[in-house]
Structures are given as C-alpha cells and as structure tokens.
Amino acid sequence: MTHPNHDQHDRDRLNDGGLPIAETTTPLSQVSAADALKYAAALIGQRAEWTTSAIGGCDCGADHDLELGAIVETSREITAVAAGFGDLSRYSDGRRVLSSREIAPGLVAEHIWHPDPAAEKPRSYRGTLGHDPGEPCPGLYEVETDPATQELHVRVVRTA
C-alpha cells in the first residue's frame, strides 16, 4: 500500500476530506487513551468508507467481499471499544472529533481533528467539483483546516 504525499498541495485524489494523516509532533502521552481511541475509530471509519467504495467499484471480476468485510469489521470493532468512553463525536475537552462543511450540493468536506490541537498543523487541499462524464469540469475547490478553531474554510472557484 502506498501512502499519498501529504505535503503535496494538490491532492485531487483525496477530496471529500482529504483523508488527513496527522503529523504527530507531540508525545501521545498528552492525549488520553480514550481520546486516542476515538480518533482511531473516526479515522478507520472514514477510511473504510473510502476504501469500500473504491474496492467495491473495482471491475476486475472478483467481488472482494472478504477484504471489504475485514475492513468494515475492523472499523466496527474499534468503534465499539471507543464507544465505551462516551460520546464518539467529542473529545474529553469538548472539541469535536470531526467537522464537515458542504462545498457544493452533494460534495462535503470532512476533517477528523487530532485530539491534541497542537499536534496538528493547518493544511489545505484542493479538488475538482464533480460533473457528469463528457461535461466540462465546473471548477475547483479548496479546503483549509484550522485545528485551533476547528473551522473548515472552503473556497470554490467556478470555471464553467
């Protein structure tokens, strides 16, 4: 498995939240185990959605049911353990685990916040607005994350 280069500014293939991988710069001891588990559950949940749609859409002839089941089951198990520590949408300090903002109808930016805001740098990614095959691309969007305020700033540039 290859991991995308997250220093790369243009990350078209990572739209719908950019599948952020936090650069952990502070020791995890500053984060409670419960918060770390909620973070893990959110990440695996979001990525399982992404991989399920990508693998499920594979047209190689195999159905990949076993592999898809393994990923989804892993997500379910981690989420079940994390749920033992209370509200999965909030960290212990009240910060949101995930924020989302609509970019355009049917296109939503999602970002999962690291439980320690100091461990996460603001970042931005770009993508193209969706369109039907054969139609011109209607434009671009850019999403900027702000870990300090937990805001997602969205900019849309329409070109068609």
Ligand SMILES: [Zn+2]
């Ligand atoms: Zn396949």
